[in-house]
Amino acid sequence: xTDSDRLARITLGRIVEPGRLSMLGAVTEVGALTVLxxxxxxxxxxxxxxxxxxDAQRDLESATRAGLRFVVPGDAEWPAGLDDLAHAGPxxxxxxxxxxxxxxGPLRLDALxxxxxxxxxxxxxxxGTDLAREIAADVAEAGRVVVSGAAxxxxxxxxxxxxxxxxxxxxxxxxxxxxVYPPRHxxxxxxxAAEGAVxxxxxxxxxxxxxxxxxxxxxxxxxxxxTVVVEAAVRSxxxxxxxxxxxxxxxxxxxxxxxxxAPSAGVHQLIRTGAASxxxxxxxxLEVLGAAGEHLLERPRGRDRPRDALTDRxxxxxxxxPVARGATSASIARVIGLGADATHTALxxxxxxxxxxxxxxxxxxxxxxxD
Amino acid sequence: xTDSDRLARITLGRIVEPGRLSMLGAVTEVGALTVLxxxxxxxxxxxxxxxxxxDAQRDLESATRAGLRFVVPGDAEWPAGLDDLAHAGPxxxxxxxxxxxxxxGPLRLDALxxxxxxxxxxxxxxxGTDLAREIAADVAEAGRVVVSGAAxxxxxxxxxxxxxxxxxxxxxxxxxxxxVYPPRHxxxxxxxAAEGAVxxxxxxxxxxxxxxxxxxxxxxxxxxxxTVVVEAAVRSxxxxxxxxxxxxxxxxxxxxxxxxxAPSAGVHQLIRTGAASxxxxxxxxLEVLGAAGEHLLERPRGRDRPRDALTDRxxxxxxxxPVARGATSASIARVIGLGADATHTALxxxxxxxxxxxxxxxxxxxxxxxD
Numbered sequence: 245x246t247d248s249d250r251l252a253r254i255t256l257g258r259i260v261e262p263g264r265l266s267m268l269g270a271v272t273e274v275g276a277l278t279v280l281x282x283x284x285x286x287x288x289x290x291x292x293x294x295x296x297x298x299d300a301q302r303d304l305e306s307a308t309r310a311g312l313r314f315v316v317p318g319d320a321e322w323p324a325g326l327d328d329l330a331h332a333g334p335x336x337x338x339x340x341x342x343x344x345x346x347x348x349g350p351l352r353l354d355a356l357x358x359x360x361x362x363x364x365x366x367x368x369x370x371x372g373t374d375l376a377r378e379i380a381a382d383v384a385e386a387g388r389v390v391v392s393g394a395a396x397x398x399x400x401x402x403x404x405x406x407x408x409x410x411x412x413x414x415x416x417x418x419x420x421x422x423x424v425y426p427p428r429h430x431x432x433x434x435x436x437a438a439e440g441a442v443x444x445x446x447x448x449x450x451x452x453x454x455x456x457x458x459x460x461x462x463x464x465x466x467x468x469x470x471t472v473v474v475e476a477a478v479r480s481x482x483x484x485x486x487x488x489x490x491x492x493x494x495x496x497x498x499x500x501x502x503x504x505x506a507p508s509a510g511v512h513q514l515i516r517t518g519a520a521s522x523x524x525x526x527x528x529x530l531e532v533l534g535a536a537g538e539h540l541l542e543r544p545r546g547r548d549r550p551r552d553a554l555t556d557r558x559x560x561x562x563x564x565x566p567v568a569r570g571a572t573s574a575s576i577a578r579v580i581g582l583g584a585d586a587t588h589t590a591l592x593x594x595x596x597x598x599x600x601x602x603x604x605x606x607x608x609x610x611x612x613x614x615d
Numbered sequence: 616x617t618d619s620d621r622l623a624r625i626t627l628g629r630i631v632e633p634g635r636l637s638m639l640g641a642v643t644e645v646g647a648l649t650v651l652x653x654x655x656x657x658x659x660x661x662x663x664x665x666x667x668x669x670d671a672q673r674d675l676e677s678a679t680r681a682g683l684r685f686v687v688p689g690d691a692e693w694p695a696g697l698d699d700l701a702h703a704g705p706x707x708x709x710x711x712x713x714x715x716x717x718x719x720g721p722l723r724l725d726a727l728x729x730x731x732x733x734x735x736x737x738x739x740x741x742x743g744t745d746l747a748r749e750i751a752a753d754v755a756e757a758g759r760v761v762v763s764g765a766a767x768x769x770x771x772x773x774x775x776x777x778x779x780x781x782x783x784x785x786x787x788x789x790x791x792x793x794x795v796y797p798p799r800h801x802x803x804x805x806x807x808a809a810e811g812a813v814x815x816x817x818x819x820x821x822x823x824x825x826x827x828x829x830x831x832x833x834x835x836x837x838x839x840x841x842t843v844v845v846e847a848a849v850r851s852x853x854x855x856x857x858x859x860x861x862x863x864x865x866x867x868x869x870x871x872x873x874x875x876x877a878p879s880a881g882v883h884q885l886i887r888t889g890a891a892s893x894x895x896x897x898x899x900x901l902e903v904l905g906a907a908g909e910h911l912l913e914r915p916r917g918r919d920r921p922r923d924a925l926t927d928r929x930x931x932x933x934x935x936x937p938v939a940r941g942a943t944s945a946s947i948a949r950v951i952g953l954g955a956d957a958t959h960t961a962l963x964x965x966x967x968x969x970x971x972x973x974x975x976x977x978x979x980x981x982x983x984x985x986d
Binding site for chain 2: 260261371375419425426427451452453454455499500501502503504509512515516521522523524525528562563564565566567568569571579580609
């Protein structure tokens, strides 16, 4: 893209809110310069465009001084996933491929192919934040970038999990990429900007507004290969991100929790309706994301049990030994249709293994052997 | 069925273990009398058959005196669901339509159409038993019979939940229907036998053995319209019941729990693989079981929020008010492309509702209004 295209995109970003689909669709269709020209030709919008052009030039200069770059379609580091927004339609009339992304930090955005969004409630429980941190650490350690929104609760835990294994992470903000929101995350955001990237569609200096949180969520979904929702109450903003992920055909995953915990209710709803698949750990997230054969996950198995080491005959006999009352070896033999001697021998072998007990009233299972 | 057929079935039950598929398949195919005749003609099995016939006559008489009845295919109360076992194939070489069911209690087994199995770990947590009890109470109150296995933990809680709303419940035992296992559930089983039914495929007086637990589980799945697994470790017997439910095309449901809780791991695996659907409450269980239109469940919604009562214009303005820093009404008007007066009016309306605050540095969202 030319510098004039880049500047036209910054100018348009000064004129409309992020995610104004009518505008973004036109830009995707005919290009930013053409859209800007036509706005400049309209008497109604002409003065506003002229002012925005001045502001945009100033934005670019001051942002560059502050270490921000404005990444636009066509740039080498433009993350291809964002282009899927062109056909994903609107949610509450918002959507579209962003004009560009303001980026602060060394991580190139094209490194986000195969990245994972980990999002959830601000009002998270310790259960949720512990899990978000663990899953983020596992995913980051496997070489996938963790993307989140730098909010309190799950977002923060996800970023910290990636940081804890020395991996870069990406925060997508609703305010400008040079701003800090929430204020108490200043240190976290400084660290992310130093090692990963802080990203925003909003003009530098722009404030966090509700509309910007919603449009920001579509970027988190589009930038990543899959979204993991850790805790989300029934009307949580994280479900907006989940909605975008589903719409964009990204992998959508949910971590269950106690059904008695309100912050898990939204996640359970996602799983119940089939929108999200259930995951309980980082390796399971990697399995869902991974190409066939990649990240093969061993199915969880119970601990090996003494039973597994038995011969077929021993197992046959063991299965016929009563749990509570004693039985003679003859009656056990009868039940299973095995010879009396063979049955008795097997019972003795099982006794040596501590699995059955012989008593005055006959043979019975040793305590808990039947569990 | 004739009395001689009934007696032939009891006799065959004396000769082979419950769930011996080769035998049960033959009985379903050619009838109990024919199978018994052919065994009586074999020199190898003749003496055993003759003895079993004597025992069977005695079984029937003493069981009748003890208030047990032997329900066989063709009886008016024969539960049709059991016939599905004819085509469900074996699990670990066990399966098949049972020869008959010994029943103690007033509940007719044909009342089990639309019943629900609630099963799970013996080593359950309080979380699990509380939920099992609540779900069982909800389901029983909706007129569906709760079926379980009378074991410690989830089974017990399920039975008690049904009892708590004065509903009959059915216990399917691995030992004889006249026996008590586990011994500490004597009172519970006495109550179930008085109000509902205690059921077993095992001959009266028969002991609880491992093989009988496994074959019992197929009956729990086959007798019911759906199985709910509340807690089940990765190698729990409840997963055997779940396996049978899936095989029999019954609804299979799982209640999630903390992913950090081992007794929930088996349930999560069932949901994750798509074998079970996730349910979190009795109404959700009823929704899964219900025919279309029946038990319509209102989707959980977050509490109504003040935002819902706003006009479109008020919402538009609210969405453009910064979260953290103040903004002038003129700058807000510019962002949303609305007239300054209309914007200012909307801001005042929002202030009256306590949703925004005007200050020396302009307008900002009231605390927590952005949640």
